[in-house]
Amino acid sequence: MSGGTAMSGNDLDFEGWTCPLPLRDTPTVVLGHGGGGAMSADLVEHLFLPAFGSAARAELGDAAVLPRPGGRLALSTDTFVVKPMFFPGGNIGDLAVNGTVNDLAMAGAHPLYLSTAFVLAEGTPMTDVGRVATALGKAAERAGVQLVTGDTKVVDHDSGDGVYINTTGVGVVPDGVDIRPDRARPGDVVLLSGPIGLHGIAVMSVRDGIDFGTRVESDTASLHELVAEMIATGADIHVLRDPTRGGVSATINELARASGVGIELIDRAIPVPGEVRDACGLLGLDPLQVANEGKLLAIVPADAADAVVAAMRRHRLGAQACVIGHCTVEHPQVVTLRTGLGATRVLDAPIGEQLPRIC
Amino acid sequence: MSGGTAMSGNDLDFEGWTCPLPLRDTPTVVLGHGGGGAMSADLVEHLFLPAFGSAARAELGDAAVLPRPGGRLALSTDTFVVKPMFFPGGNIGDLAVNGTVNDLAMAGAHPLYLSTAFVLAEGTPMTDVGRVATALGKAAERAGVQLVTGDTKVVDHDSGDGVYINTTGVGVVPDGVDIRPDRARPGDVVLLSGPIGLHGIAVMSVRDGIDFGTRVESDTASLHELVAEMIATGADIHVLRDPTRGGVSATINELARASGVGIELIDRAIPVPGEVRDACGLLGLDPLQVANEGKLLAIVPADAADAVVAAMRRHRLGAQACVIGHCTVEHPQVVTLRTGLGATRVLDAPIGEQLPRIC
Numbered sequence A, B: 001m002s003g004g005t006a007m008s009g010n011d012l013d014f015e016g017w018t019c020p021l022p023l024r025d026t027p028t029v030v031l032g033h034g035g036g037g038a039m040s041a042d043l044v045e046h047l048f049l050p051a052f053g054s055a056a057r058a059e060l061g062d063a064a065v066l067p068r069p070g071g072r073l074a075l076s077t078d079t080f081v082v083k084p085m086f087f088p089g090g091n092i093g094d095l096a097v098n099g100t101v102n103d104l105a106m107a108g109a110h111p112l113y114l115s116t117a118f119v120l121a122e123g124t125p126m127t128d129v130g131r132v133a134t135a136l137g138k139a140a141e142r143a144g145v146q147l148v149t150g151d152t153k154v155v156d157h158d159s160g161d162g163v164y165i166n167t168t169g170v171g172v173v174p175d176g177v178d179i180r181p182d183r184a185r186p187g188d189v190v191l192l193s194g195p196i197g198l199h200g201i202a203v204m205s206v207r208d209g210i211d212f213g214t215r216v217e218s219d220t221a222s223l224h225e226l227v228a229e230m231i232a233t234g235a236d237i238h239v240l241r242d243p244t245r246g247g248v249s250a251t252i253n254e255l256a257r258a259s260g261v262g263i264e265l266i267d268r269a270i271p272v273p274g275e276v277r278d279a280c281g282l283l284g285l286d287p288l289q290v291a292n293e294g295k296l297l298a299i300v301p302a303d304a305a306d307a308v309v310a311a312m313r314r315h316r317l318g319a320q321a322c323v324i325g326h327c328t329v330e331h332p333q334v335v336t337l338r339t340g341l342g343a344t345r346v347l348d349a350p351i352g353e354q355l356p357r358i359c
Helices: A038-055 A092-105 A124-145 A199-204 A225-230 A249-258 A275-283 A302-315 B038-057 B092-105 B128-145 B198-205 B224-232 B247-259 B276-282 B303-313
Strands: A063-066 A071-080 A108-122 A147-155 A163-173 A190-192 A238-240 A262-266 A297-300 A324-330 A337-338 A344-346 B063-066 B072-080 B110-121 B146-155 B163-173 B190-192 B239-241 B262-265 B297-300 B321-329 B333-336 B345-348
Touching: A038 A124, A038 A147, A038 A225, A063 A108, A063 A147, A063 A163, A071 A092, A071 B110, A071 B146, A071 B163, A071 B345, A092 A124, A092 A163, A092 B038, A108 A124, A108 A225, A108 B163, A124 A147, A124 A163, A147 B072, A147 B276, A163 A199, A163 B072, A163 B110, A163 B163, A190 A302, A190 B190, A199 A275, A225 A302, A238 A249, A238 B333, A249 A262, A249 A297, A249 A337, A249 B224, A297 A302, A302 A324, B063 B110, B063 B146, B072 B092, B092 B110, B092 B163, B092 B224, B110 B128, B128 B146, B128 B163, B190 B262, B190 B303, B198 B276, B247 B262, B247 B297, B297 B303, B303 B345
Parallel strands: A108 A147, A262 A337, B110 B146, B262 B333
Antiparallel strands: A063 B072, A071 A163, A071 B063, A108 A163, A190 A297, A190 A324, A238 A297, A262 A324, A337 A344, B072 B163, B110 B163, B190 B297, B190 B321, B239 B297, B262 B321, B333 B345
């Protein structure tokens, strides 16, 4: 559908996007779309609800009332400000679902509900908003989470940057599950669910005209089903964490500090795709500091490691799961990296902003 | 305390704000504070946690795990982008708590937990961030809600506008309570908790050099305790809604449409403070379209109205509660206003952005 003939919500096609009435008269976002009046209502009714699709509860009111949950609650929030909004393999809408679903999953929670809060810059094309909202709806559907309540604000053209999205997720933690960043113990084994760096490099590849020659696609994904398989082994999983901002380096250092253990990683055991290694070489970056949004680190008792790795490998998102290190009583709170030459160096956490924001 | 002598979190005083080590070396926000590395951790440890005070759960991790709640869940989200951040009677930190707590309260929920997600513009003074976070923590403490999980992103100086805050709230709805925007019935009575317009006018008074000569202070407040008193009367409260963006006009029109009833308001019955009326006259605004954050509209069965009004008046935040209209079978989905002269006119919802953003 390419013309301006959409006459109802049923005609919307956000992928080859035609703006529906009555939004067609304003092909870009204007301040009035955030004013709480009729234009705000139009945006929800004619753009967000059709774009979100079956993942949305139809009311999307100021507050959602939901059934009494059957366990401890998990709550997680994240605001996504990724630049650019669109990148190979996804867009900010996918990330806004996967990022928050994954934070819940890293607490061992089964995700149930998401709130979505958009901040739109005036002048953003409605088609971009539609594409992002559609991606968000589809990602929520794939993840099996409901979009239950939302908010939209519009800011001056100079004040915003296209689209920011906050998602806050509610999940339920099964009885007996106790996964926390401070539960790593000496002797525990460190697992990684697969190759690192693809998401961060994919986002960087479309920033600022950087062209690596090869096309790297983001591997952004929701990991809660993989986590459920790991939990189903019956292993006492101590720690789960997704290495997002700051990459594996930042995350593993956080865990070492939180648990008060030393962690020794084996450089050669950490899978880094060739195109990620090449791009990092070109840009002078450390692949261990590149962000991910579709990978997880797990710390498990040594005697459970084989069973957990096997369970992960049976799942599509853990097919290349592997052991990358272990926890030790030596050098508490410090992470070391054993290099291919047999030397060992300290692996520091990155200090500030090493990479373009990718989540 | 005015010097740069703060040596630990215990020395912080955000009101006369001295920046703690190690943030003192960066008196403004820089991109690295959002990078997920050591600077991000410093910001949480040395600014947000001390500023939030006793309202914060100490961990503030990626996901919070919380006890199994004792009822249906209510979930609400709101992003606050108010300009300017500081205004007479409050700042964006107070609003970020009260706005979301009130959205929960309007579903009849008892608020329990808030997530807080900050988007900071690079270059924002740390003292401003500290003042906002302190106000947020104090408002949460007053409201009795816990800050359980958070997120911080930093955007380029040109992309953001000081501080945006998303709060998402989780509450519990008591058994038997069923408060929804579509439950207004013909014959029901419309109640208002007090004078309107103070918050919106207070924010406008410090925008763009507007000076009204008189000082108007925001009446922003969390209304859940007032709501609890109303519910405690045993009345079957049909609808609650806080007239925020778009004011009473937008809100009451939404309710008329949602419930399919006509609503007739009596102009003279709606309390408008003199200074609000004066400022609106000066600016050519309709007080009914000015935003509030500390007032509520209620729609209740006629035979319960007296008891509910009496209960409201016993509470500090409802001392001036009054009847302002009723629902009718005539003109369904349309709101009319009976003027002082005895004429009746249609009260339309505002279309877009009538006022500066005030929430």
